[in-house]
Amino acid sequence: MTTRIFVPRDAAARAVGADRVAEALQAEVDRRQLDVTLVRTGSRGLFWLEPMIEVETSAGRVAYGPVKASDVPGLVEAGLSQGVAHPLRVGRPEEIPFLQRQTRVTFARCGVVDPLSLHDYRAHGGYRGLARARDLGPAGTIEEVTASGLRGRGGAGFPAGIKWKTAADAAADRKYVVCNADEGDSGTYADRMLMEGDPFSVIEGMTIAGYAVGAAKGYIYIRSEYPDAIRTMERAVAVARAAGCLNGFDLEIRVGAGAYVCGEETALLESIEGRRGQVRPKPPLPAHKGLFGCPTVINNLVTLSTVPAILADGAKAYAVLGMGRSRGTMPIQIAGNVRHGGLFEAPFGLTLGEIVDEIGGGTRNGRPIRAVQVGGPLGAYFPRALFDTPFDYEAYAARDGLIGHGGVVVFDDSVDMARQARFALEFCGIESCGKCTPCRIGSVRGVETIDRIIDGDRRDANLALIEDLCQTLKFGSLCALGGFTPYPVMSAIRHFPEDFGRPRHAVA
Amino acid sequence: MATWSEAEAREIVRRHSGREGPLLPILHDVQAAFGWVPPEAVRVVADALNLTRAEVHGVVSFYHDFRAGPAGRHVLKLCRAEACQSMGSEAMAQMILDRFGVAWGDTTADGAVTVEPIYCLGLCSCAPAAMLDGEPIGRLDRAVIDDIAREVGR
Ligand SMILES: Cc1cc2nc3c(=O)[nH]c(=O)nc-3n(C[C@H](O)[C@H](O)[C@H](O)COP(=O)(O)O)c2cc1C
Numbered sequence: 024m025t026t027r028i029f030v031p032r033d034a035a036a037r038a039v040g041a042d043r044v045a046e047a048l049q050a051e052v053d054r055r056q057l058d059v060t061l062v063r064t065g066s067r068g069l070f071w072l073e074p075m076i077e078v079e080t081s082a083g084r085v086a087y088g089p090v091k092a093s094d095v096p097g098l099v100e101a102g103l104s105q106g107v108a109h110p111l112r113v114g115r116p117e118e119i120p121f122l123q124r125q126t127r128v129t130f131a132r133c134g135v136v137d138p139l140s141l142h143d144y145r146a147h148g149g150y151r152g153l154a155r156a157r158d159l160g161p162a163g164t165i166e167e168v169t170a171s172g173l174r175g176r177g178g179a180g181f182p183a184g185i186k187w188k189t190a191a192d193a194a195a196d197r198k199y200v201v202c203n204a205d206e207g208d209s210g211t212y213a214d215r216m217l218m219e220g221d222p223f224s225v226i227e228g229m230t231i232a233g234y235a236v237g238a239a240k241g242y243i244y245i246r247s248e249y250p251d252a253i254r255t256m257e258r259a260v261a262v263a264r265a266a267g268c269l270n271g272f273d274l275e276i277r278v279g280a281g282a283y284v285c286g287e288e289t290a291l292l293e294s295i296e297g298r299r300g301q302v303r304p305k306p307p308l309p310a311h312k313g314l315f316g317c318p319t320v321i322n323n324l325v326t327l328s329t330v331p332a333i334l335a336d337g338a339k340a341y342a343v344l345g346m347g348r349s350r351g352t353m354p355i356q357i358a359g360n361v362r363h364g365g366l367f368e369a370p371f372g373l374t375l376g377e378i379v380d381e382i383g384g385g386t387r388n389g390r391p392i393r394a395v396q397v398g399g400p401l402g403a404y405f406p407r408a409l410f411d412t413p414f415d416y417e418a419y420a421a422r423d424g425l426i427g428h429g430g431v432v433v434f435d436d437s438v439d440m441a442r443q444a445r446f447a448l449e450f451c452g453i454e455s456c457g458k459c460t461p462c463r464i465g466s467v468r469g470v471e472t473i474d475r476i477i478d479g480d481r482r483d484a485n486l487a488l489i490e491d492l493c494q495t496l497k498f499g500s501l502c503a504l505g506g507f508t509p510y511p512v513m514s515a516i517r518h519f520p521e522d523f524g525r526p527r528h529a530v531a
Numbered sequence: 532m533a534t535w536s537e538a539e540a541r542e543i544v545r546r547h548s549g550r551e552g553p554l555l556p557i558l559h560d561v562q563a564a565f566g567w568v569p570p571e572a573v574r575v576v577a578d579a580l581n582l583t584r585a586e587v588h589g590v591v592s593f594y595h596d597f598r599a600g601p602a603g604r605h606v607l608k609l610c611r612a613e614a615c616q617s618m619g620s621e622a623m624a625q626m627i628l629d630r631f632g633v634a635w636g637d638t639t640a641d642g643a644v645t646v647e648p649i650y651c652l653g654l655c656s657c658a659p660a661a662m663l664d665g666e667p668i669g670r671l672d673r674a675v676i677d678d679i680a681r682e683v684g685r
Contacts, residue, residue, distance in 0.1 A: 035654045038669030070656035209612030212653035247559075247596055248652050250665045278559060280594035283650060297554030297580075299593035315551060357656065359617035364656030387618070396613055400650075432655070434617045446616070450650065456593075 026059045026104040029077040029084070031134065033066030033219050034251040035212065040092060041074040047095035048076070059104055065220015067134035068366030069121055077116060080106040086119070087111040121363055121382065126344065128352050129329045130213075130368045133220035139258055141266055144223040150268070152331030156231045159334075164235040165191060168330060170338035172350025176213075177203055177286070177323030178398070178427045178503070180349075180416040183330075186320060189310035191236040193318035198238035200229050201295070201314060201321040204245040204252070205279055205286035208399025210358040210430030214324040216366060218245070218252035221328070222259035226274065228327035231334060233272045236320050241272060243324075244291050246279040253278055283400075283454035287502045288321045290456055301456045302502045323428070325354060344370035349415045357383045359432035369414075376410030379433050390435035394443070394519065398427025400450050401507035403514035404434075404443060423517075424510060440519035444489075445473040447511035451496075451504060461496045462505030468492065469512070482524045486516065532566040532601075539564060540572050544579040554580065554590055558597055567598035603638040603645040605683040608662040611648045614655035623659050623671050624648075630676070631685060644683040 030045040031037075045061060052059045069075060075088030085106035087098065094111060101109050116122055116134075127133075136143035144150070156164040169184025190198060202225060206214040217225060229241045243260075245253050253276065260274050277295050279285050285294045289303035292314050313319025329351070333341045341351045349371035355378060357364050362384035379385070379395055386392055394404045403424030405412065412418050419426050434443075452466035469492050476485045493509035500506040516523055533539065543560045547553040554576070561572045568591050577587040591597045609624045631639050631646060638645040654660035657669030663679055 034652075034667045035657050035669060038654050038657050038660060038667035073657070206653060207651060209610075209651045210614045210655045211651075212655055215653040248649060248662075251667070277555065279596075280555060280559070281596035281649075282594050294555060295552050297552040297590065299590055359614040359655065359658060361656075366656075400613060430614075430655070432614045432617055438617070443613070443616075446613070450612075454650075 024058070026057075027062050027079040028059055028104070029062045029064045029079070031066040031074065032063035032138075032251075033073075033134075033216060034249070035070055036066050036073040036075075037251070039073050039089070043092040044074045044076065044090050044095060047092040048099070051095055051099045055099065057099075057104060062137050064136065065133045065138055065216060067116055067122060068130065068216060069119065069363075070365045071363050072113060072119075075113070075116075078103055078106050082106070083115055083117075086113045086116045088113055121365065121367070124382065125368050126352050126370055127368050128332050128341065128344075129224075129325060130217070130221070130354060130366065131332070132224065133216055136221065138220050138222055138255055139262055141223065141262060141268070144221075148335055149223055149331070150227060152334035153227055153231055153234075155334045156234055161191065161235045161237065164231060164334065167334055167338045168235070171333045171341040172338075172345070172348070173326065173329060173333060173341065174349065174416065175323055176325035176329070176353070176428060178425070180426075183322060183326055186310055186322070187232065187236055189308065190238075190318045190320045193311055195318050197240075197315075197317045198236055199314045199317055199319040200232045200236065200238045200241040201291070201319055202229055202241065202243040202324050202327050203286065203288065203291060203321055204243055204249075204256075204324045205291060206246060206249070206324070206428065207283040207286045208401075208428050208430050210396070210432040211356050211399060211428045212358075213354040213356055213366060213429060215249050215252050217324060217328050218249070218256045222256050223263065223268075224328040224331055225256070225324055226259060226263050226268070228330040229274065230269060230272050231330050232320055232322070232327060236318070238320065239272060241274045242277055242295055242314070243274065244277045244279060244285075244295060246286075247281055282456075283450075284456045284502075284504055287504065290502070291321065292319065299456070301458050304501055325428075346370070346372035346413060346415050347417055349417070353414060353426070353429050355414065356430050357433070358430060360386045360388065360435050361433040362387050371413070371415050373414045374410060375405060375412050375414070375431075376407075378414065378431055379410070383431075383433060386433060386435045388435060390437065392433055393436040393438050394434045394440060394515075396432045396434070396443075396511065397430070398425040398510075399430050400447060401425070401503060401510055402427050402430070403510040404440065404518060405514070406518040408518070423514060425507065440515040440522040441473060441477050444512045444515040444523075445470055445477070447508055447515075448473060451508040454504060456504070459500045459505050461492075461499040462508075465492050465496055465505070466508065476523055479524060486523060486525070489516070533564055535565055535569050535571055537571065537575060540575045541579070544576060554582075554587070555594075558591060558594075562597060566601045603642050605644040605664055607644055607646050607679065607683070608649040608652070609646065610650070610652050610654070610658070610660045612651040614651070615658040615660055618658040620659035620671070623676070626673075627676055627679075630680065639685065643685055
């Protein structure tokens with residue numbers, strides 16, 4: 024019988040040599056004339072083990088990693104296709120603690136299936152959600168999404184069902200569904216992994232959304248920094264279309280052009296329409312007047328990809344997971360200076376300490392963790408004193424932070440928090456769309472002011488100026504780029520005053 | 532990369548004529564064809580879409596991707612965002628810039644490579660990250676930098 028060996032084609036796996044491993048494997052298989060087929064998959068998300076390859080045996084899959092191309096001849100010689108013992112053998116993937124502790128709902132298929140095989144997709148539960156949606160009808164589908172408690176995974180955490188209902192209730196002969204795959208936050212890659220590892224879940228989620236709100240056309244806006252994801256998504260749409268899976272719903276992929284602010288929903292719509300990605304004032308809400316002036320549901324890619332599973336297994340199965348008003352699971356992306364970096368999908372509620380110390384295993388270089396930035400470039404830096412914060416929208420907000428798209432970036436004790444605060448303001452200036460003065464100009468003045476603080480020039484006066492500037496940014500910006508830049512800046516000053524030339528006790 | 536050709540630019544515009552909001556897809560294709568967005572292209576596109584040249588120029592200049600001049604034979608993008616910073620990306624970048632003798636955004640004198648900053652490639656668990664001619668590179672270190680230098684012929 025043919026043995027299947029799985030090698031990820033995920034961009035991060037390719038970035039550390041997965042293609043070279045696949046080539047070496049194929050060469051070895053050819054040379055030895057083995058009855059082996061190579062299958063390229065997404066990634067399981069255990070990036071310290073990438074490239075991680077898996078062999079299908081009678082006892083299930085067995086994983087090896089991290090594999091270098093030069094390891095391949097030895098591995099094959101030892102009996103890779105039987106899943107034999109080897110220093111690189113990490114056992115059954117499901118039994119690796121990092122995976123075993125997870126609850127994979129949105130990412131159940133990622134790293135397991137051939138991303139472009141509709142057969143695989145269906146065999147692993149795909150398109151059960153759409154079938155159930157059709158049974159429930161549009162209104163029933165929206166009720167189910169609402170009952171699941173699913174909130175937007177792009178950052179703001181707005182209830183998905185309520186957004187859908189608003190668009191469904193809007194009277195118009197043309198409506199749109201837009202998938203936000205701009206994923207600009209450093210430390211995040213959940214959208215990317217799904218596009219590369221399970222693209223049909225995006226397509227099914229959008230098809231369900233279109234059916235529920237009465238939209239016949241959908242756009243997937245993917246950032247240009249993700250060429251692999253764009254390729255896989257394009258192919259998946261073509262496969263789905265050819266197989267008749269879109270069923271009257273038309274899908275088109277649009278590629279961003281390197282503007283972080285285009286992840287903001289109204290800037291994204293402007294960008295699809297062919298303009299500068301400038302933020303629109305709200306109201307009107309996109310659900311009333313969105314793309315080309317039509318009612319539009321715009322959701323993050325993870326939000327949409329989660330919908331098929333919610334419908335397939337019922338709202339209740341999803342809603343029982345989580346804590347407080349954060350229901351279901353969140354794909355937490357553990358990144359930066361961390362030993363076990365990867366995607367960890369779990370019900371809301373894990374503490375930050377559990378995430379970075381236990382699951383992440385501390386820093387990669389073994390030095391103490393000093394700061395963790397949660398929620399991307401607009402998220403706060405948390406010190407160890409706040410590691411008891413549970414992963415939950417409200418708990419982070421209560422501590423002047425945010426969970427955003429689920430990115431967790433770990434820094435060791437060599438980090439200079441004044442430089443991190445400076446970077447937050449610099450990034451705001453680079454990426455500002457230019458519409459709001461505090462964001463466009465304030466960010467630049469902020470960088471200059473932090474530079475003075477770093478130089479030791481009238482520190483107290485300049486810190487007061489920064490605080491004042493942050494107030495202006497917070498209340499004088501149309502969108503969260505200006506509005507939330509104060510989070511990283513002020514958290515750095517508040518929790519790490521010594522890096523700004525102040526004694527620890529000087530700032531509460 | 533092709534040299535400027537008005538006929539080709541018009542053909543690109545024509546290919547997208549049935550689309551809603553065709554400007555960004557057109558500009559991407561223009562850059563793919565010519566390596567940058569020449570002023571002549573702005574004129575052709577504005578003309579075809581019934582926009583002013585100022586409007587099209589405004590869009591071109593807004594987005595970091597669109598180039599106002601040709602790049603080198605290779606383009607190396609180095610991530611400067613937080614996850615990569617935590618793994619020492621800034622020192623690594625400085626090493627690369629020094630080695631190639633360029634500043635951010637510059638092309639080496641022999642036209643071999645352009646080095647550009649980028650803010651996140653989604654390779655944050657394999658930091659520091661880079662992209663060479665669209666191919667992802669992770670866990671940047673001295674050995675990987677040597678590979679990159681070899682690849683671009685420096
Ligand atoms: C500066 C800025 C950047 C954003 N970037 C993204 C992004 O890359 N992806 C995303 O889904 N949402 C992003 N958002 C949030 C979107 O505006 C919007 O809330 C989201 O697309 C709604 O989808 P959801 O409800 O499913 O989360 C960003 C917001 C701001 C202010």
